Amino acid sequence: MKVHRYEDASQFYERVKDYLLSQEALHFLLLGISNVLIYNPKRYGEKLYLTTVETDGNIVAVAMRTPPHRLLLSKIQDFAAVEAIAQDLHLIQSLPGVTAPMNEAKAFAEVWKALTGQSYQLIKRLRTFKLEKLQPIYSAQGNLRIATEADKELLLRWYETFSLETVGGIESYPKRWIEHTLQQSTAYIWQDKIPVSIACRGGLTPNGASINMVYTPPEYRKKGYASACVAALSQTLLDKGYKYCFLFTDLANPTSNHIYQAIGYQPVNDWYDYSFIENDSIDVSA
Structure with a gap:
């Protein structure tokens, strides 16, 4: 060996x-x-x-x-x-x-x-979860759009609160993440008159694309925005020619696990x- x-x-x-x-x-x-x-x-x-x-x-x-x-x-x-x-x-x-x-x-x-x-x-x-075909779900009001330079302050605020909620701290260089995300056009915002949720396209594999940083501020939760945002981004990626979408979930969060499976994501491994x-x-x- x-x-x-x-x-x-x-x-x-x-x-x-x-x-x-x-x-x-x-x-x-x-x-x-x-x-x-x-x-x-x-x-x-x-x-x-x-x-x-x-x-x-x-x-x-x-x-x-x-x-x-x-x-x-x-x-x-x-x-x-x-x-x-x-x-x-x-x-x-x-x-x-x-x-x-x-x-x-x-x-x-x-x-x-x-x-x-x-x-x-x-x-x-x-x-880990994998999606090959999206399941039809009720879609919240609004539409998916790519984040732009005008969203910089919003992205910083949401990234910091997301990090605090998920890992208990903030990455040393969040602005570096924002610059990279905007440059690569990988952050997608669900807009219902105002921005209410976000999901990002993560790493790529030969046949698939991952989704990460799914976040909805507390005041906009339980309205279906996260489901709509992830579903729309997943379909966007499939439409681009990727065979699969992948993501991780925290098993301590039953809400997100339910949301993803309702959309059509299937569990792979723990x-x-x-x-x-x-x-x-x-x-x-x-």
Whole structure:
């Protein structure tokens, strides 16, 4: 079993694409980030960790990290690869946590604890969903439009409140996200005389597109705006020629899970999001 690190994102993608595409919906996040690294290499900065673990020339695991974010793991064929990745990473980086399919995340957290003495805390239970065909739903009043420069202040305000609600903090450089989003025309607003909801087109895979940052301010909720916004954006992406739309949901939010399934999204797999913590006495692993 060998660990291979890659400096060049294009070489990394060429090596891992068949492995990841064998379960495209499961791996849409890793595929999407790979796409960004190739076409917008400055987006994630330096000190990237792009790695395969191979046995007899066959990939059994893929790992990726874009600091300061958590480690991302693929579906793993041989769980001995978990220790191989942990040992390799421990030589060069500290880690804030891991995000991976449920069994892989739990296995890595256990190995990392044994290796470093750090405890781990389950932050989120996530679920991946895939859409191939939209289901008809009641649509709220309004229409979908692409966000423009005139929406800058609105995007900043909504991004900050979305971040506070979902992760409990605000990214260090939200204005960088806004500039990128406006430049790429990936933010879509549901407008009912005034802006009331937002959804963004996220990373791309060879056959699909993901949706993220679905947010409706509290005063506009329970009016069907989020459902209408996600449904309209999903159909827009399908109309552009993508075969699938993908997204993550937080299983602690039953409302969003219901909304997406009503639109036609089908569950694919569960993921766990763990944070690593220094004090072993407060181990709240799950």
